[in-house]
Amino acid sequence: MSSPTPTPAGFNPLFPVFLKLEQFRVLLVGGGNVGLEKLTAILRSSPATAVTVVATWISPALRTLAAPYPRIRLHERPFQETDLENHDFVFAATDDPVLHRRIKAAATARGLLTNVADTPAECDFYLSSVVQKGDLKIAISTNGKSPTVAKRLRAMLEETLPDELDTVLQQMTVIRGQIRGDFAAKVKSLNAVTAELTGGPAYESPATRRWRRVATGSLLALGAVVAVAWRKR
Numbered sequence: 601m602s603s604p605t606p607t608p609a610g611f612n613p614l615f616p617v618f619l620k621l622e623q624f625r626v627l628l629v630g631g632g633n634v635g636l637e638k639l640t641a642i643l644r645s646s647p648a649t650a651v652t653v654v655a656t657w658i659s660p661a662l663r664t665l666a667a668p669y670p671r672i673r674l675h676e677r678p679f680q681e682t683d684l685e686n687h688d689f690v691f692a693a694t695d696d697p698v699l700h701r702r703i704k705a706a707a708t709a710r711g712l713l714t715n716v717a718d719t720p721a722e723c724d725f726y727l728s729s730v731v732q733k734g735d736l737k738i739a740i741s742t743n744g745k746s747p748t749v750a751k752r753l754r755a756m757l758e759e760t761l762p763d764e765l766d767t768v769l770q771q772m773t774v775i776r777g778q779i780r781g782d783f784a785a786k787v788k789s790l791n792a793v794t795a796e797l798t799g800g801p802a803y804e805s806p807a808t809r810r811w812r813r814v815a816t817g818s819l820l821a822l823g824a825v826v827a828v829a830w831r832k833r
């Protein structure tokens with residue numbers, strides 16, 4: 601018998617990857633608010649993805665979002681298990697938890713990966729908060745602990761990371777193609793060229809200072825005040 605893998609508390613075991621989603625076929629079940637959020641997230645990162653949307657009702661907002669994308673197909677009707685055929689990923693985003701369990705079971709049986717809105721335990725993968733600056737993309741996961749903190753971190757990084765980072769990436773691609781020598785020599789040169797980017801060992805940005813201050817006290821204090829006020833309502 602194999603012993604369980606030790607995972608200390610506060611450890612996030614999710615494996616981060618950057619998928620070429622447009623090479624897969626995505627099924628989205630549900631065309632309301634949550635369906636719209638999922639489709640928005642998919643298109644923001646991977647606009648060429650083929651997505652089939654199946655829902656008994658498809659909101660005008662989702663129709664408007666989908667309109668410019670030729671690879672999105674909309675079907676206004678109830679979900680049926682055969683919808684899973686010829687798809688690789690499925691997002692269950694309806695208001696029916698019983699249907700979600702059915703979708704998850706049928707999808708797993710067929711080898712599809714599933715994201716079930718509002719039910720982390722039923723998800724094979726989670727969405728992340730995504731920072732984009734040209735070719736640079738940073739995905740943030742809190743292991744489902746606080747999507748709101750992920751959202752705040754995204755905003756912080758979007759604000760503090762300079763737009764010039766993309767120029768740096770483009771220039772590094774050129775430099776990378778020009779440097780000669782063996783692998784170790786190349787790594788050494790590229791590390792030397794980029795050393796200044798980290799700001800040096802003692803550098804702490806104003807944003808880091810702000811997060812440190814909040815994390816060491818005021819967040820818990822504020823949370824307690826909010827919780828008490830909420831209970832009194």
Ligand SMILES: C[C@@]1(CC(=O)O)c2cc3[nH]c(cc4nc(cc5[nH]c(cc(n2)[C@H]1CCC(=O)O)[C@@](C)(CC(=O)O)[C@@H]5CCC(=O)O)C(CC(=O)O)=C4CCC(=O)O)c(CCC(=O)O)c3CC(=O)O
Nearest residue numbers: 641718720726727728729741742743744746747748750751
């Ligand atoms: C597990 C996960 C599975 C998944 O959805 O893939 C999940 C689950 C749940 N979300 C819930 C609520 C909210 N989700 C958001 C926002 C986002 N949620 C996203 C991802 C994830 N959400 C995955 C984990 C990500 C991680 O590891 O952190 C983001 C990052 C990506 C995206 O959705 O595109 C996107 C921010 C994008 C951005 O702006 O950067 C907000 C904030 C807001 O909308 O303003 C709220 C309300 C406030 C709050 O609760 O924090 C609830 C409770 C629902 C209820 O109460 O009924 C559950 C279920 C539960 O926790 O049980």
Ligand SMILES: NC(=O)C1=CN([C@@H]2O[C@H](COP(=O)(O)OP(=O)(O)OC[C@H]3O[C@@H](n4cnc5c(N)ncnc54)[C@H](O)[C@@H]3O)[C@@H](O)[C@H]2O)C=CC1
Nearest residue numbers: 630631632633634635654655656657678679693694695696
């Ligand atoms: N709207 C939000 O921001 C949030 C929603 N939730 C929860 O998430 C769930 C979904 O919420 P919304 O998207 O707002 O609901 P919604 O009512 O806007 O959309 C539900 C969608 O599911 C579809 N649907 C229902 N049964 C179906 C079936 N048999 N086959 C195919 N499609 C079917 C409907 O046609 C509709 O498109 C709900 O359980 C809600 O409580 C939780 C937190 C926030």
